[in-house]
Amino acid sequence: MTGIPTPHTPTHHQCLQVGEVLQLILTHVAFHRPTLAAMAITCRGFREISLDMLWKDIDLVDLLKVLSPIGWDKDEEGMCFVRALTSEDWLRFDALAYRVRRGAFYSTLSSSLIREIHATRPHAVPLLPRIRELDYRGAQLDHTLLFLGPTLIIFNLSMFDDSRSDLYGIPGFFARISTFSPSLTEVAVSGNYADEEIADAVAELLLSLPGLQTIDLSIPFIDPILHALAILPDSQVLDPTCTTMDPISRIVIPLRLKSLSIGDASITELPAFLSCETCSQLKSLALDGYNLSFDMDVRMVLQACGNLTLLETLIVTCDARSEDLTAGDLLAIQSCVALRTLSVHIEGSVLLTDYDIDALVSKLPMLVKLTPIPTTTLRSLLIIISSCPSIRDINLSINDVGPIPEVNCAVHSNLQFVTLYNSSIDDPLRIAQFLEGLSDVTEFEARKVSHRDFIFVRKRGGGRGRASQEQRTLLSYVLY
Numbered sequence: 245m246t247g248i249p250t251p252h253t254p255t256h257h258q259c260l261q262v263g264e265v266l267q268l269i270l271t272h273v274a275f276h277r278p279t280l281a282a283m284a285i286t287c288r289g290f291r292e293i294s295l296d297m298l299w300k301d302i303d304l305v306d307l308l309k310v311l312s313p314i315g316w317d318k319d320e321e322g323m324c325f326v327r328a329l330t331s332e333d334w335l336r337f338d339a340l341a342y343r344v345r346r347g348a349f350y351s352t353l354s355s356s357l358i359r360e361i362h363a364t365r366p367h368a369v370p371l372l373p374r375i376r377e378l379d380y381r382g383a384q385l386d387h388t389l390l391f392l393g394p395t396l397i398i399f400n401l402s403m404f405d406d407s408r409s410d411l412y413g414i415p416g417f418f419a420r421i422s423t424f425s426p427s428l429t430e431v432a433v434s435g436n437y438a439d440e441e442i443a444d445a446v447a448e449l450l451l452s453l454p455g456l457q458t459i460d461l462s463i464p465f466i467d468p469i470l471h472a473l474a475i476l477p478d479s480q481v482l483d484p485t486c487t488t489m490d491p492i493s494r495i496v497i498p499l500r501l502k503s504l505s506i507g508d509a510s511i512t513e514l515p516a517f518l519s520c521e522t523c524s525q526l527k528s529l530a531l532d533g534y535n536l537s538f539d540m541d542v543r544m545v546l547q548a549c550g551n552l553t554l555l556e557t558l559i560v561t562c563d564a565r566s567e568d569l570t571a572g573d574l575l576a577i578q579s580c581v582a583l584r585t586l587s588v589h590i591e592g593s594v595l596l597t598d599y600d601i602d603a604l605v606s607k608l609p610m611l612v613k614l615t616p617i618p619t620t621t622l623r624s625l626l627i628i629i630s631s632c633p634s635i636r637d638i639n640l641s642i643n644d645v646g647p648i649p650e651v652n653c654a655v656h657s658n659l660q661f662v663t664l665y666n667s668s669i670d671d672p673l674r675i676a677q678f679l680e681g682l683s684d685v686t687e688f689e690a691r692k693v694s695h696r697d698f699i700f701v702r703k704r705g706g707g708r709g710r711a712s713q714e715q716r717t718l719l720s721y722v723l724y
Contacts (some may be wrong), residue, residue, distance in 0.1 A: 302344060310341075399432070415444070531560045547576045574596065578608065613635070
């Protein structure tokens with residue numbers, strides 16, 4: 245039972261079941277596979293839980309070795325079984341395969357191995373009946389289908405032109421994914437295939453997944469994909485179970501993304517896409533890659549982000565034409581009042597004045613992490629802390645350290661990590677003293693490493709008394 249302690253009653257402790265106790269014990273060795281293996285073979289009580297932890301997250305090549313020793317087919321340049329599979333092999337395999345929750349595959353299979361699996365498997369149950377997440381990069385994309393299943397919800401696919409997959413067969417491969425794994429909620433596709441038909445096939449895949457919430461795309465020709473996701477009436481997706489050929493009659497399920505990540509591509513459709521209903525519930529947006537700037541109007545993207553009122557994480561890393569970008573464009577995101585993490589790194593962008601910084605962060609009451617908006621002086625850091633007391637992690641690029649500002653004792657700071665970028669810092673100890681005044685810090689160390697100054701500060705009791713000796717938090721101030 246669980247009791248709620250009060251000043252007038254003794255404290256009660258929660259009672260745990262045997263399985264919960266075993267789980268707590270094994271969490272201390274969860275990442276030490278030899279210990280887990282030893283516990284699985286020496287203690288009956290730990291056996292099942294240890295095996296679950298051992299096989300929960302694995303390289304799928306290790307799982308295939310359970311069936312038979314693995315050899316190498318020189319003709320096909322892929323892995324193969326060294327002997328024929330038996331029913332006993334499959335019994336041993338199934339006893340472990342159902343424990344797999346996350347699998348990764350970065351190797352190459354031979355066609356003979358695939359044929360042997362299909363010819364000898366005694367039942368039609370998926371190879372990995374309980375898998376939830378799959379990372380795949382192999383030379384043959386269609387071999388991915390071997391590991392898919394109805395329980396899969398996260399699929400990360402890397403495809404590059406050094407693969408031996410038939411270029412013309414790739415669209416057909418994407419068309420089959422939703423048949424094997426219709427419950428996917430998160431899809432990531434990366435690669436360098438410069439082919440519009442592949443982009444269209446990726447779009448069709450995304451449209452066929454009714455539960456899709458997260459998309460991560462790092463491939464050429466993203467524009468057709470965004471256009472396809474936004475072009476349907478009310479941004480709805482196709483019902484994969486409907487057999488009619490009329491696309492309008494198949495529209496049944498509204499698509500509302502929660503997370504979108506795009507990198508290494510030139511896109512022009514992004515501002516319009518962010519303004520459509522598909523992104524109305526977006527909580528995380530990451531635009532990471534300097535190639536994004538070639539065709540993307542950064543100003544219009546920032547303005548579109550201002551309409552995403554539910555956004556909690558915004559990451560923008562790209563080049564920009566400085567003559568086209570103003571401080572006012574950056575301030576467009578101040579309407580994203582739910583933001584907790586903000587990272588805007590735009591080469592060539594203008595510096596934010598202290599007034600601009602105050603106008604931005606004062607409208608973001610939930611902000612916890614800020615990195616790195618270009619600013620002017622060290623005083624900007626003090627303004628951020630005063631205007632946004634919730635912030636704990638700051639990463640700033642400053643143009644000039646300038647005079648060390650006085651810290652008002654009334655300023656309340658929850659800072660845990662600060663990084664200041666500057667080409668030259670003459671006296672890092674003075675900056676350390678300034679940072680010390682922002683929180684309950686009583687000791688620090690400064691040292692020179694190469695051309696960088698590192699200052700490590702440990703927070704402990706004393707000063708304003710906000711942290712006891714038992715509640716020590718390591719603070720690290722890194723000055724570049």
